Amino acid sequence: MRDRRWFVAGVALALLLAPSPAYAHLGHCTNAEAASTIAVSGLLAVVLFRPWKKVSTLSAKITRLALPAVLAIAVTATGCGGSKPSTPATGVIHPPSPVRIQITQPTPNQVTGPDVTLVVNLVGGMVVPAVQTTVTGNVPTDRGHIHVSLDGALVNMAFSTTQDLHGLKPGPHTLTAEFVAVDHLPFKNRPSAAVLFTVQ
Incomplete structure (x- = not known):
């Protein structure tokens, strides 16, 4: 026993x-x-x-x-490491990235239905396919993926600049998009954007 x-x-x-x-x-x-x-x-x-x-x-x-x-x-x-993002478990932080990220949809304070399409615009960078998650040598600072968070919780690791979110609950929500390196680890300056919207 x-x-x-x-x-x-x-x-x-x-x-x-x-x-x-x-x-x-x-x-x-x-x-x-x-x-x-x-x-x-x-x-x-x-x-x-x-x-x-x-x-x-x-x-x-x-x-x-x-x-x-x-x-x-x-x-x-x-x-669990708590509710706030912090340095990854590996302790690796990549050099700053020159990329700027903007959320173009939804717009600030927009009222939407339960299904929302997130559209981001990258300035000075590009999103690479899902198969490219390892690097040898220096990590490129202008290529990577987008991590999408809803109300502080990670909901998607995106490999494109458009993502569909379904079945959101009514009320105010905050969407955050962060540009991360191809190995999913953050850049030192953590390029990100956020938008507040409301689901009816």
């Missing part, structure tokens, strides 16, 4: 600590990933410590109730 619990714990921790695509590229987890991490780590804690099982001493009861919460918080903090 004890061996099985340690096996379950090891597998669950390995899954929780494996970086998500958002964490690997931006150094942070999306809200959905953070919520799923909390849920899985909480379930793991319950399986390991079985707080419903009767114990004789008060200290044992407190331990059985407190340890699941501590484990869930610790695993979540380790698996």
Whole structure:
């Protein structure tokens, strides 16, 4: 029984600590990933410590109730880097890029339906195909991809200047587009643009 619990714990921790695509590229987890991490780590804690099982001493009861919460918080903090973008997990930051990025659609304060087309304009740079994600030697500062975030959560790693977003919830939203290197890591000056719009 004890061996099985340690096996379950090891597998669950390995899954929780494996970086998500958002964490690997931006150094942070999306809200959905953070919520799923909390849920899985909480379930793991319950399986390991079985707080419903009767114990004789008060200290044992407190331990059985407190340890699941501590484990869930610790695993979540380790698996996610927070809600703000930061330096990627590799610690690599590319030199500044001369590229300027502009969002031409949607326009600021535009009222849209639940389906929105994002159109960006790159000045001094170009988007490369999805197959070009590795480089040898110096990373070109005028070629790369576009990372699209909605309300701070990464929703797409775009390989064109036009992206369709579907099923957006009613209310105000902020779209952010960041030009990143061909290996998906950021440039030092982080060329980006944002637009606020409202879905009816």
